[in-house]
Amino acid sequence: MDVANQLVAQGQFRVLKVPLGFIKVLEWFFAIFAFSTCGSYSGMFKMAVECKNRTDSDLGVEVQFEYPFRLHQVYFDAPTCTDGSKERVFLVGDYSSSAEFFVTIGVFAFLYSTAALAIYIFFYEKYKENNKGPLIDLGVTGVFAFMWLVSSAAWAKGLSDVKTATNPDEVVTMIKACEEKIHRCHEVHDPVMSGLNTSVAFGFINLILWLGNLWFVFKETGIIAPFMRAPPPQDKPAPDAYGQQGAYEQDPYASSQGGYQPEYNQQGYNQEAEYGQGYGQQGAPTSYSNQM
Template sequence: MCMVIFAPIFAICAFATCGGYYGHLRVKVDCADSRQSNRSINIEFGYPFRLQQVHFRAPLCETKREEILFLDGDFSSSAQFFVTVGVITFLYSLLATVVYVFYQNKYLKNNRGPPVDFVVTVIFSLMWLVSSCCWAKALSDIKTATKPTKVLLLIPACSAQENKCTAAQEPHWSRLNTSVVFGFINVILWAGNIWFVFKETGWYKMGQRYPTRSTSGKREMRQRLYSESSFEIQEENFGMQAYRQGSFNQSQMSQGLPQTYLGQPVM
């Protein structure tokens, strides 16, 4: 029940904090020429973080013209993979909630529902782990690519010593950091649910019903069978000896008795 309640909530928090992000940074270029002094440049970027498509205009201090520059890096694959996993797990969690609440009998019918749920849970656990690790690495690269000091290196006017370039505003990363945290929370949540789903399958009961014997147990069983068989062989030998002894005594007694013929002793 906890999985049914918390899985959709954490999935929404994971892909919503990543998919709806917009960042903003600002740098200032102060040219030695007073005609273009203290020029502010605003740069905006966001999901899916195709930074090579984000452009901005930078002044050319030698002339009055401006040039168009682009940021470096494309991190859309990691971000979209993370968001896609979040959306798919959210939809599956809603479907599982409906099945648990309204179709419990069909879920347990012929023991088909729990094995399918177990396999899907394992797959989603691995997907959350891979996507969270990839997104954490991509976020670190995004922070480096959008660092104001790194952006200033892209502006040719900032390479001249007579011009002054400063970072005015850095992007806020708290939202994206939260998305990474929610990603690993989903990893823990889905991985922990594997054990509970496994207990609902028939595999757990079969493992308890037919426990495997250890090597020492097999050795003790062999010794017990060997001792029982030896005891039975000894009993059979003792019975045969007793039978032979009885037969021998009976034959001796029959030889010692006098024989009679019509009531007369026969010598």
């Protein structure tokens, strides 16, 4: 039974239980998770700069950064360990392009999934009319599957660069006071990246969902229907001549004549004929003696 018949038999809202609608619901949820975990991220890390003169030290240099990760605009003030003055230090890198591209794909995927679910539930007959709806759905689904692949791969690379640029061990090397061995610099708190790692995982999960949904949308187009017809019934093999008629056929005249039919032994001789010939041979001398 196809999706249309199932919806008629079970009600339109039951579209959420068939693969076409159920996977679309999963796409809707995971698209939200993908762009929200990335777009709402804000992180922080701390460093400590211990100067030779303790009064110039700063044990809580805090650096905050957030989406869209234009790190070259993020700065902090670090002690110079001379006369209590401080210097302004900027982070390195701009990773907004990959992050914003990933979030944009997630938002548009969410919007399209919402619209597709509304059409499945309330306008499914219009969706199937002239087969235009499934064909458009197939094309858009293929585009989103490709976009999830590109954006997830780009954001995975961008996240790797963000982790490097916000690593406190790397950042302290940009502080001039830390270049002198008489001062001691070290990290205090690493940034928590679990949310960003989850966003990358959600991106590839969306890729799998949209690729899998291509098959179910393709089935709705009906393109594959002519190739899925049942094969024609095969002709029954002709009955075996020996199986149908037996090894030997009876004489067709035997059944019509009610007379006695002679039997033949294994050598094919007529036993009665043998007995008749023997009787005739024995009777000949008798008749001859009578004549004498």
